[in-house]
Amino acid sequence: MTLPVGTLDQRDPLTRWSCPFYDTLLQETWEDEHFVLNPRSGETHVLNGLTAAILSALAEAPISLDELVERFGPALGGATDEAPEQILDTLLSQLDQLGLIDPALHEDR
Amino acid sequence: MKIGDLSLSRINRRLRTGIALEIGSLRVAVSCNARGFAPTFQRLYAHTPFHPDPNQGLIDFPVALRRQGGLRRLVAPQVALYSDQQHPFHPFPEDHAFPFFEWGINWYVATQAHQYLLLHAAVVEKAGKALIMPARPGSGKSTLCAALIHRGWRLLSDEFGLVADEGRSVLALPRPAALKNESIEILSRFAPEAVIGPVFPRTRKGAVAHVMPPRESTEQAGQAAAPGWVVFPQYKAGVTTRLHPFPKGRAFLKLSGNSFNYKLKGPSGFRAVARIVHASHTYFLEFDSLEHAAEMLDRMVEVTTATREE
Numbered sequence: 001m002t003l004p005v006g007t008l009d010q011r012d013p014l015t016r017w018s019c020p021f022y023d024t025l026l027q028e029t030w031e032d033e034h035f036v037l038n039p040r041s042g043e044t045h046v047l048n049g050l051t052a053a054i055l056s057a058l059a060e061a062p063i064s065l066d067e068l069v070e071r072f073g074p075a076l077g078g079a080t081d082e083a084p085e086q087i088l089d090t091l092l093s094q095l096d097q098l099g100l101i102d103p104a105l106h107e108d109r
Numbered sequence: 110m111k112i113g114d115l116s117l118s119r120i121n122r123r124l125r126t127g128i129a130l131e132i133g134s135l136r137v138a139v140s141c142n143a144r145g146f147a148p149t150f151q152r153l154y155a156h157t158p159f160h161p162d163p164n165q166g167l168i169d170f171p172v173a174l175r176r177q178g179g180l181r182r183l184v185a186p187q188v189a190l191y192s193d194q195q196h197p198f199h200p201f202p203e204d205h206a207f208p209f210f211e212w213g214i215n216w217y218v219a220t221q222a223h224q225y226l227l228l229h230a231a232v233v234e235k236a237g238k239a240l241i242m243p244a245r246p247g248s249g250k251s252t253l254c255a256a257l258i259h260r261g262w263r264l265l266s267d268e269f270g271l272v273a274d275e276g277r278s279v280l281a282l283p284r285p286a287a288l289k290n291e292s293i294e295i296l297s298r299f300a301p302e303a304v305i306g307p308v309f310p311r312t313r314k315g316a317v318a319h320v321m322p323p324r325e326s327t328e329q330a331g332q333a334a335a336p337g338w339v340v341f342p343q344y345k346a347g348v349t350t351r352l353h354p355f356p357k358g359r360a361f362l363k364l365s366g367n368s369f370n371y372k373l374k375g376p377s378g379f380r381a382v383a384r385i386v387h388a389s390h391t392y393f394l395e396f397d398s399l400e401h402a403a404e405m406l407d408r409m410v411e412v413t414t415a416t417r418e419e
Contacts, residue, residue, distance in 0.1 A: 026376055028383045030358035037379040042372055044365060044379060046358075 014064055016104045017092055022059030025100075027052075041099045050075055051091060055100060062104040065089055113155030121147045129160040129168055133281040133330040134271065135222065137214060138163035138171035143188045143206035146174065150207065153285040153306050153319055156327035170217045174206055192217060208309050208317050211287060218269055218282070219369045225280065226381040227369040228270030232279050233262035235410055238337025239279040241270050241385065243367040249344025249396065252292040255320045256399040257406065259300035264326035265334060275377055276384030278333035283326045285319035293318045299399045336385045338409065339364065342394045342402070350401035352394045352409060360391040 019025075026037040034052035037044045047055065054072055057063060063071075065088060073084035080087065095101045112130075115123065124147060127140035140163075141150075160166065173191040177200055187200035190213045197216060201209040219227060230243040231254035240262070244250035251267055258264040265271075267286035270279055285306065288296055293316065297305060304321040339360055340352070364382050365371045371378040390413045396402035 026379045026383075028361065028379075028386075030361065030386070031356055033358040035358065035361055035379075035383075037376060039376055042375060046362070 014066075016062035016064045017058055017068075017096075017101045018062040018104050019055055019058040019101045022055065036100070038099055043098065045098060045100070051095075054088075054091065055095065058101055065092060068092070110159060110161070111155065112151055112157050112159055115151070117147055117151060120151050123161060124150070127163040127171075127173075129163040129166070130154070131158045131160065132214075132284055133266075134273075135218070135282060136166070136168045137217075138168045139173075139210075140171075141174040141188075141206065141210070142176055143174050143203050144176075144186075145204055146206040146210070149306050149319075150210075152304070153207075153321045155321070156324045157283075170221055172210065172213050172217065174210055174213075176203060205309050205312055207306070207319070208287070208312055211285065211319065214284065215268055218271075222269075222271065223370050223373060224273075226270075226272035226276070226371065226374050226378050228272060228364065229268070229367050229369060230270040231267050231286075232265035232270045232334075233257050234265055234334040235262050236337075236414055237334060238410075239265060239270075239334035240338045240340060240406065241279065241336060241364075241389070242340050242342050243270070243364055244342055245367075247344075248342055249292075250342055251286050251288060252296060252344070253342050253396070253399065253402055255286045255288060255292075255296050255303065256299050256403055258286075258320075258323055258326060259303055260403045260407075263329060264322045272381050272385065273333065276336065276381035276388070278335055280333045281326070281330040283322040283330050285321055288318050288320060290315045295399065296320065336388045337390070338392065338413065339385065339389045340392045340394050340406070340409075342396065344397070345395055346397060348395050348397045350394075350396040350398055350405060352392050352405045355391045355393045357386050357391055360389075361386045 024039055028035045032049045034047040035044060036047055050072065068088045069085050072088065076084045076087060124141045127138055130137045130139050171192050174188045175191060177187045177189055186203040188203050188206045188209060189196060189200040190198055190209060228243055230241050231250045233240050233254060242250050254267050264283045265279055266282040269282055271282055273280055293308060296303060306319045308316050308318045310316045341355060341363060361382055364385065394402060
């Protein structure tokens with residue numbers, strides 16, 4: 001399928017994700033639990049340390065799923081039977097649904 | 110001028126036209142023509158200041174209790190509660206006008222006092238610091254609060270934590286504390302000196318009676334307190350009373366979930382709850398005995414105050 005110019009396929013593994021409004025989030029951390037208020041939605045979320053680290057990384061520069069797997073896959077440490085790619089794909093989708101990250105156009109588009 | 114300065118007949122006259130009751134940081138215009146209301150009002154609000162003209166100065170909200178007309182008044186008289194043309198509740202029996210008035214104020218604070226972060230909590234003060242006790246109904250919060258104010262704690266509020274300055278201070282709203290069912294007897298045994306109003310049987314919450322705030326609490330209503338402790342109380346028959354540290358992250362979640370308007374307050378609500386959690390020692394209190402609970406909370410003050418000073 002050819003996407004019209006300017007639209008995004010959010011499932012495309014090359015899609016880069018970012019958190020351009022990271023500085024507007026209100027955050028507090030206690031006991032490795034990160035409490036984040038997203039002023040855009042008015043919702044408060046509880047993130048674990050890894051998710052908070054990923055959000056912080058996405059604030060610095062847009063990152064694709066493949067790059068996330070490379071950077072954060074080892075931190076998952078085989079905690080579950082799921083492949084790191086699957087876990088991080090689900091995580092991106094959840095962060096997107098919560099309005100905490102946005103997809104960005106990948107470089108070759 | 111205080112409510113207790115007036116004779117009953119003058120209070121009755123004033124209430125027909127209205128007065129401005131000054132309860133801590135809130136100013137409530139009160140008018141009422143229900144029979145039997147004034148004696149309880151005079152007794153339980155004796156130390157509370159008021160202004161005779163509710164039209165002088167700003168008020169936060171008006172509460173008017175009006176006897177209902179019609180044939181029903183001859184067999185089962187009722188009162189209705191009005192505020193700014195709103196009529197939020199079904200009428201109550203006239204002889205339950207006082208608890209109706211108290212619930213009316215609760216409703217108005219919870220739905221309108223959004224200049225504050227509103228916690229559903231009892232708050233008392235000692236050594237200049239506020240002890241915030243957020244809890245759900247049935248946790249024993251009000252009974253514990255009524256007990257503590259007869260053991261040297263100052264009452265800030267039995268029902269609401271009025272949090273101002275983005276969590277830096279908790280304001281006072283010293284009103285009668287409502288006790289239900291067996292709590293009435295328990296408190297009168299624990300603190301025989303407590304001034305408890307009449308028991309209103311068969312209300313929607315069972316038998317209800319109100320405890321007058323000690324005079325000092327009402328007289329110091331202008332003094333806010335900085336958060337010092339957050340204790341989540343839970344009454345449980347038969348348990349050994351114990352106070353144990355509660356994780357701060359969990360405290361943040363419980364406090365924000367317990368607020369009436371956390372979401373409405375947006376970022377300032379988040380900052381307020383976070384500031385309270387940072388500034389406070391956080392505990393969970395499971396108790397069976399008011400005596401033991403009061404002793405443990407006193408010990409908590411001693412230990413944590415010494416820690417703060419080190």
